Amino acid sequence: MKSQVTLKELARKLGIATSTVSRALKDNTEISIETRIRVKKLATELNYEPNALALSLRRSKTYTIGVILPELVHFFFSTVISGIEDVTFSKEYNVILCQSNESLEREISNCKALFNHRVDGIIACISKETTNYNHFIALQEKGIPLVFVDRENPVDASKIISGDFNGAYDATQYLLKSGCKRIIHLAGPQNLVLSQERMNGFLKAHQEYGIATDENQIVRCGGGETHEAFEIVRNLIEKKYLFDGIFAVNDMAAVGALKAVQSAKLRVPEDVSIIGYSDWALCAFISPPLTTVQQKGYEMGTKAAELLLKEMHSKDTFIEPSIIVLPTKLILRESTRILIQNDH
Amino acid sequence: MKSQVTLKELARKLGIATSTVSRALKDNTEISIETRIRVKKLATELNYEPNALALSLRRSKTYTIGVILPELVHFFFSTVISGIEDVTFSKEYNVILCQSNESLEREISNCKALFNHRVDGIIACISKETTNYNHFIALQEKGIPLVFVDRENPVDASKIISGDFNGAYDATQYLLKSGCKRIIHLAGPQNLVLSQERMNGFLKAHQEYGIATDENQIVRCGGGETHEAFEIVRNLIEKKYLFDGIFAVNDMAAVGALKAVQSAKLRVPEDVSIIGYSDWALCAFISPPLTTVQQKGYEMGTKAAELLLKEMHSKDTFIEPSIIVLPTKLILRESTRILIQNDH
């Protein structure tokens, strides 16, 4: 970087004090109009831009927030970061972005880096590996406002979470109401509360509907990837394990399941109904278009950013954490049968 | 933020000078072993972390790079940022992320914010609106290394671009070789060099194949969105405009075209072959799976970050810009007919 234009340099060129330049630039009325004009003119000429570092150091405030997300390439997270960025941009905050790559070690490193940069606050989504939360608690102890998104965890902080239980409940209920007799659930990693919640919603819907479930209906689907689900479902079919509905922990798994069902010459939704989770971009375009539970990632991002900014600006030293549950929405497409509404 | 632990505080607690503490912490051999141990012990106890702001100010180096991307939610860009982040993380750099939302005004604002933060370098992809490049040139004049990704532009800077011309050429050639007689091209915004290149590749392939093209084969498809392409193609079919191949400027448009073709009861690929561009996640899962030109977003991100870091660390004041063209790859799926190789 070439030599920067600084207040000092402006002052020297104009033969006045730096403090005068500083004041003139912010239109302080104590400074004479003429001086203000002279200063601003030169500043524009030399393309002066204030050094945010010096300002931050001075103010002990960086106007920067940190964001830690597991994987940027996942559609859901990309919508979250997009939401965050839109809000912070409008409030003239900047975002330092870190991706933990689902690694605890990297997440810890991210926390440290963000603290060192003295970000004014942090929005984070824990990695799949995270079972210890000391690095987040350390942040809080250092007084940095922290808001979690999406994946639940035991830290006593504000959170924007998705109504996983309800989303799963709604999806399962729909399958049941539309006539499914035996539904399997492709479950996600059990250390993620989200996986548990979706499983619990699945179970609860059965219970309320008066249908017993057995453990064979819950099938672990490791990382919830397409190929895993494909293998699992193909296996079930080969073993003549019968089912007429699938509720998958996410859309990728649902797509794998769909392919497996179709490759066994079973029809979707006539023979098997399938519901995914997340409403990935692809869902509407596969064949048949996938019924799924929509999670509002963008909204989660904006809400998280708004909440964080609010907490950052709060005068209180102690802030009661807020937990905001964002409702999900069942998007009906053609991988499920049509439900004849009988209202009452 | 609560009171920070600073060098000064450590020094006070230990009854020594801050400069000694500073040195001890970095294992300066001029400091006695005992002092070093004492200092480090207290630093660990109090959870001391250096203030990156102060360091940056002192060193005139922030170990931070800025990234400006049009839209984070697009799969391609999310892979780019992911690639960038992985490289910078491994080199202990941080990323300040901005999304321009395809707005020139916002892009200008992003440039300013990044400069104010005194980032050590910038990676940017111009917005669709950008036709004036002064804000980028200003950055260069201030001596900030700049690397562009993906969308070509006239600024004299290093660039990692995708071989759009060749990608389009390959795709078109495949259609031709597999028997298409009349192919239409759904073209993108013409102010984007990428759109022009893809169109030129389309034309060149015809030319080399000895097939004349007329302007009716090039159909403007505004923003290249799914619904636009759907309307356009449906219209063409209704007007009995004949074609047996479609090369779309991107996958979204290709999907729209596919739906339109199918809804007119034409078969893909038997009646109409379709090729998209970008290899979005959805491509493999729609029906039929879409043949597309794969762009290596992640690799583009890593390459851009590596090049930027290299330029940042160069001692030379003037650096000859490098233009790296990343080859594309035609991913054959089922929206195109199978080509019988005749390796003459």
Next chain:
DNA sequence: CTGTTAGCGCTTTCAT
């Protein structure tokens, strides 16, 4: 209306 001074947290030269 403007200048002087101190200090944000850190490193580094120069003394001792």
Next chain:
DNA sequence: ATGAAAGCGCTAACAG
């Protein structure tokens, strides 16, 4: 082996 002092760029209290 350690300390004092200056300075990175900026602001704000204080002085005049």
